[in-house]
Amino acid sequence: MTRNVKSQIWPQPDDGLSLTPDNGPLLKVEDVCLHFRASNGIVRAVDNVSFSLDHGRSLTIIGESGCGKTSLARAILRLLPRNVETYTGRVFLDGTDVMTFDEERFRREVRWVKMSMVSQAAMNSLNPVLKVGLQVAEPLLLDHRATKQEAVERAREVFRIVGIPPAFLDRYAFELSGGMRQRAIIAMALVAHPILVILDEPTSALDVLTQANIMNALKKIKKELNLNFILITHDIATSSELADEVICMYAGQLVEHGRADPFYLKPLHPYARKLMASVPTLRIEKKPDFIPGQPPSLLNPPEGCRFAPRCLERFERCQEEPPLFVRGNTAVKCWLYERD
Amino acid sequence: MGPAQQQGNMKKQIRNWWGGLKSLRRYPSLVAGLLIILAFIVASLYAVVAVPYSEAIRLWRGGPGVWDENPKTAKPVWFDFFTTEKLSRTIRVTSQDQGAVHVEPLDDETDLVTIELPFNYDYDTFPRELNLFTDASTSLSASIFWYTPDGRVITIKEDREFRGATETYYISQDSGLITQLGNRLPHLVLFTDPRYEERVLKGDYQMALIAEVPQGGELSAKLVVYGEVQGLAGTDHLRRDIAVALLWGAPIGLIFGVLAAVGTTLITFLLSAVGTWLGGKTDSALQWLTQVNLIIPLLPVLIMFGYLYDRSIWTMLGLVIALNIFGSTMLTNRAMFLQAKESPYIEAAQAYGAKNFRIIFRYLMPRIAPTLLPQLVLIVPSFVFLEATLSVLGLGDPVMPTWGKVIYDGYNEGALYKGLYYWMVEPALLLMLLGIGFSLIGYSLDRIFNPRLRTV
Numbered sequence: 001m002t003r004n005v006k007s008q009i010w011p012q013p014d015d016g017l018s019l020t021p022d023n024g025p026l027l028k029v030e031d032v033c034l035h036f037r038a039s040n041g042i043v044r045a046v047d048n049v050s051f052s053l054d055h056g057r058s059l060t061i062i063g064e065s066g067c068g069k070t071s072l073a074r075a076i077l078r079l080l081p082r083n084v085e086t087y088t089g090r091v092f093l094d095g096t097d098v099m100t101f102d103e104e105r106f107r108r109e110v111r112w113v114k115m116s117m118v119s120q121a122a123m124n125s126l127n128p129v130l131k132v133g134l135q136v137a138e139p140l141l142l143d144h145r146a147t148k149q150e151a152v153e154r155a156r157e158v159f160r161i162v163g164i165p166p167a168f169l170d171r172y173a174f175e176l177s178g179g180m181r182q183r184a185i186i187a188m189a190l191v192a193h194p195i196l197v198i199l200d201e202p203t204s205a206l207d208v209l210t211q212a213n214i215m216n217a218l219k220k221i222k223k224e225l226n227l228n229f230i231l232i233t234h235d236i237a238t239s240s241e242l243a244d245e246v247i248c249m250y251a252g253q254l255v256e257h258g259r260a261d262p263f264y265l266k267p268l269h270p271y272a273r274k275l276m277a278s279v280p281t282l283r284i285e286k287k288p289d290f291i292p293g294q295p296p297s298l299l300n301p302p303e304g305c306r307f308a309p310r311c312l313e314r315f316e317r318c319q320e321e322p323p324l325f326v327r328g329n330t331a332v333k334c335w336l337y338e339r340d
Numbered sequence: 341m342g343p344a345q346q347q348g349n350m351k352k353q354i355r356n357w358w359g360g361l362k363s364l365r366r367y368p369s370l371v372a373g374l375l376i377i378l379a380f381i382v383a384s385l386y387a388v389v390a391v392p393y394s395e396a397i398r399l400w401r402g403g404p405g406v407w408d409e410n411p412k413t414a415k416p417v418w419f420d421f422f423t424t425e426k427l428s429r430t431i432r433v434t435s436q437d438q439g440a441v442h443v444e445p446l447d448d449e450t451d452l453v454t455i456e457l458p459f460n461y462d463y464d465t466f467p468r469e470l471n472l473f474t475d476a477s478t479s480l481s482a483s484i485f486w487y488t489p490d491g492r493v494i495t496i497k498e499d500r501e502f503r504g505a506t507e508t509y510y511i512s513q514d515s516g517l518i519t520q521l522g523n524r525l526p527h528l529v530l531f532t533d534p535r536y537e538e539r540v541l542k543g544d545y546q547m548a549l550i551a552e553v554p555q556g557g558e559l560s561a562k563l564v565v566y567g568e569v570q571g572l573a574g575t576d577h578l579r580r581d582i583a584v585a586l587l588w589g590a591p592i593g594l595i596f597g598v599l600a601a602v603g604t605t606l607i608t609f610l611l612s613a614v615g616t617w618l619g620g621k622t623d624s625a626l627q628w629l630t631q632v633n634l635i636i637p638l639l640p641v642l643i644m645f646g647y648l649y650d651r652s653i654w655t656m657l658g659l660v661i662a663l664n665i666f667g668s669t670m671l672t673n674r675a676m677f678l679q680a681k682e683s684p685y686i687e688a689a690q691a692y693g694a695k696n697f698r699i700i701f702r703y704l705m706p707r708i709a710p711t712l713l714p715q716l717v718l719i720v721p722s723f724v725f726l727e728a729t730l731s732v733l734g735l736g737d738p739v740m741p742t743w744g745k746v747i748y749d750g751y752n753e754g755a756l757y758k759g760l761y762y763w764m765v766e767p768a769l770l771l772m773l774l775g776i777g778f779s780l781i782g783y784s785l786d787r788i789f790n791p792r793l794r795t796v
Contacts, residue, residue, distance in 0.1 A: 079691050112692040119691065121684035128685070129706040139692035188692070 024095050026228055027076070027196060028052040032089030034068075034075040041299045042085050045071035047252040049089075050324070051331075053245065058222060058229040060243035060260070062236055062275070064295055068252040069232045070120060073198045076230075077117050078106055094195070112139050116189040117198040123205055125185055126173035133159075133169030136188045145192070158187040161224065163217050179210040183217065190221070198230045203238060215241050236279045240264050248272045251296050251306040258330030268332045271307045305335070367787065373780025380774060384591035396588045400580065400741040407579035408508070411468045413753075413760055414570035425464035429567035433457040433547075435560045446552060455549040457563045461531065462542050469566040470511040470527040472547075477558040478504040482551030486530055489543025494530065502551075502559075527565075574762045576746070577753045585741035586766060592742050593774065596657055597724035603661040605716045608669050613705050616677035617696060626670065633666035639729070646735035653737035656730060660723065669715065673708065680707045710789040718782035721775035728771055743767035 034046040045068045053059050061069045074080060076091055091099050098110050116139075119125055127135050136158065137151035146154065156166050162183040173181060182202060189197050202218070203211040215238055222229060222242065233239045239246070243260040248269065256269040267273050277289035293310035296302050302309055308318040317335040325337040364370055391399070399406060411430055420427050435441055435455045442454040472484070481501050486494040496517060500509070511517065512527045521529045533541035547563050573583035615626040638660075645659055680686070681704065689703050730736055731744025732751065750756070750763035 077691070079687075107693045117691060119684065119688060121687075124684040125688035126685055127689070127703055127707075130702070138689070138694070142693050142695075142698070185688075188688075192692075 025052040025092075026055045026057075026094060027230075028090075028092040029076065030090040030092070032072070032075050032091065034071050034080075034087055035085040036081070037083040037085045038299070043298045044252050044301060045298060046075050047301075049249075049252075049254045051247060051254060051257050053228065053230070056226065056228065057244040058231065058242055059245045059247060060231045060233065060239040061247045061249060062233060062239055063249035064275075065234055066295060066298070067249045068298070069234075069249055070200055071252075072249070073117065073200055073230065073232055077111060077115055077198065078103075079111075079117070108143060112189075112192050112194065113145075114194055115196045115198065116192065116194040118185050118189045118200060118202050120200045120204070123178060123181055126176075126181060128173055130172075131169065132171055132173060132176065132184050135173070136169075136184060136191055139188065139192050151191075154191055155187070158190045159184075161190060161221060162187045178206055179213060182206060182210075182214055186214075186218070186221075190225070190227075194227075196228045196230065198232065200232045201234075202231070203233075203235065211238060218242060236276070248275065251301055252298050253306060253333065254324070254331075255307065255333045256330065257324075258332075262330065268327065268330055268337060269307075269334050270311050270313050270336070305333075367784045369780045370784030370788075373777045373782075373784065376773060376777030377781065380590050380594060380777065383587065384594055387587040387591055391584065391587065396584060396741060397739050399584050400588075401739065402578050402580055407575075407581070408471075408473070409564050410575050410579040410581060411566035411568070411570050412575065412579050413577055413755075413758070413763070414468065414566075414568060414575045415760070416572055416574040416762055416766075417569045418572070419569055419762075426462070427568045428461075428463035428465045428467050428565075430570055431459050431461070431467075431565040431567070432562060433459045433565075434562040439561070445555075448555075450552045450554055451557075453549075453551050453553045453559055455551075455559065455561050456546055457548070457561065458544060458546040459563070459565065460544050461540070461565070463567070464540060465568055466531055466540060467527050467565045468568060469564075470530070471564045471566070472509040472511060473506065473562040473564065474502055474509065474549075475506045475558075475560045476502045476504050476553075478554055480504075480551050480553055480557070480559070482549050482559075484509075485548045485550070487546040487548065488530070489541055489545060490534070492534070496526075496547075573766055574760075576749055576763060582746055582763065582766065585746045586743065586770060588741045589743035589746070589767065589770065592653065592740055593724045593727060593771075596653060596727045597720040597774075597778075600657055600660050600664070600723035600726075601716050601720040603657075604664040604667065605669065605712060605719070607661070607665045608667065609673060609705065609708070609712060611665065612670050612673035613677055613700050613708075616674050616681060617700050617704060623674075626666070627674075630666040630668075630670045633663065634668060636663075638663055638726075642726075642730060643733060643735060646730065651735055651738055653727070653740055653742075656727070656735075656737075660726060676708050676711065677704060680704055683707075714782050714786035714789055717778055717785060721778045724774055725771065728767075743771055 029052070030050050032046055032049050033044075036043040036045055047068075049068075049072055051059075061072065063069050075087065075089070080087060089099065090097055093110065093114060098106060101110065126132065130138070133152060133155050137148070137155040140146040140151035140154060141148060145151075152169070156169060159166055159169060164180060164183050164187065168176065168180065168184075173184075176184065186199075186202065189199075199218070203214050206214065218229065219242060221227060229242060231239060231242050240260065246256075246258060246260050246263040247254055248256040248263075248267070248271070250271050256263070256267060256272045258268070263272070264276070267276050271291070274289060274291045278291065280286075280288045291310060292312075296306055296309070304319040304321050305311070305314070308314045311318065313336065315335070317338070320335075322333050322335045322338075324331045324333050327337055387396075409430065409432060414430075415427075417429070433439055435457065438458065440456045440458075442456075444452045444454075446452045479502060481499045483498045484496040484500065486496050488494070496511065497509075497514070512525060514526065517526050518524065528538075531540050531545075533539045549559075549561055551559055553559050571581045571583050573581065573586050575581055611626060615623045641663060642656065642659060646656070649655070686699060686703050689699055694703070727736075727742065728744030728747065731742050732748050734748060736742055736745045736748065744767070746767040747764050750760070753760075753763075755761070755763040
């Protein structure tokens with residue numbers, strides 16, 4: 001009989017982190033800033049981003065390359081590179097401000113245990129000299145979270161969940177196909193029973209068929225385990241499959257946050273509108289649109305609204321930075337929505 | 341996992357091993373190198389079993405009684421194959437075995453003892469030397485005669501006084517006898533065919549000792565006719581059998597080389613992994629130490645240490661390891677670790693909370709470890725050569741027989757000048773062979789483990 005691994009992994013109830021819906025939203029991000037030091041100045045990768053995500057809902061973050069999507073995910077999980085200039089703001093996970101935790105406590109109690117991540121270079125994220133089964137069990141073996149037997153048992157379970165035959169537990173990473181490796185990485189993110197999984201472009205570098213398979217697997221996992229996903233992608237077509245809510249980012253800032261269905265049909269922010277118009281569609285005869293100009297440098301972003309220099313609908317107010325205006329279920333950072 | 345499954349796994353593992361061994365055929369140089377090193381290992385094991393360590397040291401130290409019956413600087417016996425003449429070999433005749441002892445009572449108190457020491461001399465070249473070893477219970481006097489095959493009798497010495505103990509009569513160096521033979525060396529004259537100049541008379545010789553021995557006294561004698569060739573490897577100026585040193589040089593050289601290589605490689609590997617991962621001051625300190633150490637020449641430091649402190653091979657081993665840890669491999673390892681350190685899977689490991697220790701030992705080091713093996717095998721001979729170099733410079737271990745010390749002795753005794761090539765060529769050849777063996781293995785392993793060199 002296997003012992004209940006879950007009871008070993010969950011933090012004890014009195015440590016300030018308990019899973020009760022009364023604590024408000026699952027994740028609440030307030031004014032998170034993440035600036036990097038570069039040789040030619042300060043890169044403002046994430047600038048004053050705030051949003052919240054309720055229990056049982058999944059979120060997609062979309063935007064161009066280099067708009068700060070991955071940096072936002074890293075800021076939430078506190079996976080910071082060495083050249084961080086500023087890292088401020090508050091992150092509430094299930095009502096607890098995890099930003100107040102020191103690094104050791106965060107590592108021990110939050111990262112991977114409550115929030116895990118499938119990183120962008122997922123294909124290369126497997127240790128070439130460890131068997132995949134052991135590699136997937138590895139997060140459980142740290143800090144004696146579980147015995148080796150329990151960990152391997154749990155790895156077998158998550159392999160089943162992501163749809164890898166158990167025989168692959170004994171193989172090395174190079175013996176797996178790209179899709180298999182991606183599934184193994186997802187399995188590794190699930191292994192410690194997190195409540196929130198951040199998927200950073202989980203289907204990039206895969207062919208279309210494998211992408212679809214992975215997305216289907218993720219949908220199944222979401223339903224089966226009642227997990228919350230944050231999906232980061234610039235592939236807007238795939239993003240629509242998993243999302244309950246959408247955040248659109250531009251130049252390090254959140255420009256629109258709303259429910260998925262209205263967003264995909266009729267986005268509000270001029271940038272989001274242009275972005276959606278650039279997606280080719282299968283069934284409707286439509287010429288994909290483009291956005292004039294190029295994304296601003298995050299070293300020296302434009303004053304006021306950062307999209308203004310490329311915006312066809314700009315007016316005088318755009319010289320000042322707009323706040324987030326709430327329109328129904330949607331928050332949008334544009335002066336056009338100042339009055340209802 | 342059930343026992344049946346375990347057994348299946350074991351079978352699978354054995355099959356894997358066998359498959360791996362069979363694939364070695366693709367690398368004939370690896371097989372050749374492995375065979376050479378295997379031969380050295382077998383020779384080392386034989387040396388350790390057949391001649392125990394203390395015995396080897398006793399033999400090599402020499403001293404009275406150990407090598408008395410060996411000729412000086414004799415060539416190895418296989419020299420015989422390359423000459424048309426049959427080279428003389430050492431003959432030992434003792435009164436107990438081959439000889440005959442006749443005792444006649446002379447009067448009430450003394451016996452007349454006649455010891456006959458016959459032997460057959462069937463070689464084309466003259467012997468090197470002639471010595472008579474005697475053991476008498478009391479002091480006595482004896483006359484020594486020499487019977488040649490053609491019936492001549494030569495008086496070697498009349499009424500020589502023997503003290504009551506073991507004694508050696510150096511016939512070849514007896515100045516009286518040399519004068520008596522017309523200023524010619526006894527071991528040449530005694531074996532010369534009188535019909536020709538400088539030609540050996542073959543046949544049955546005999547030496548006779550006639551002595552008056554008090555009743556109840558004992559006298560035994562042993563005649564040694566020293567040959568020109570001796571043993572598989574020849575002998576040196578102290579009559580020592582060089583084969584002892586050549587045989588024992590193998591385990592000493594192998595142990596020194598392998599320990600030094602493993603010691604430096606592993607410690608450097610560990611330090612460079614830790615330094616590169618931690619970065620910052622640790623890394624700087626290691627880099628700084630390495631760069632300073634790279635400028636300091638190794639050999640002068642070892643020579644200075646050897647002269648001032650200690651020349652024991654184990655002290656030298658420790659010093660060699662210590663001085664080689666911060667060597668150029670530290671830099672090459674660091675270059676590889678810097679690359680591996682940035683791998684996404686290391687970042688992933690950090691993401692799920694692996695700490696420094698785990699990352700270094702489970703993620704970083706196994707990644708680079710395969711490149712270690714060829715590196716390790718390739719530096720073994722350089723350490724064996726280093727030990728030989730120290731010995732040749734006179735800084736070898738004072739008691740242990742090593743290849744380097746044989747070369748050192750040969751050099752000091754002017755072996756090449758005197759035409760005693762075997763003395764220095766034999767150990768040099770063994771050193772070369774060992775180096776070639778390790779190089780063959782090392783470069784083949786490099787081809788296997790270094791993906792850029794792998795041939796399709």
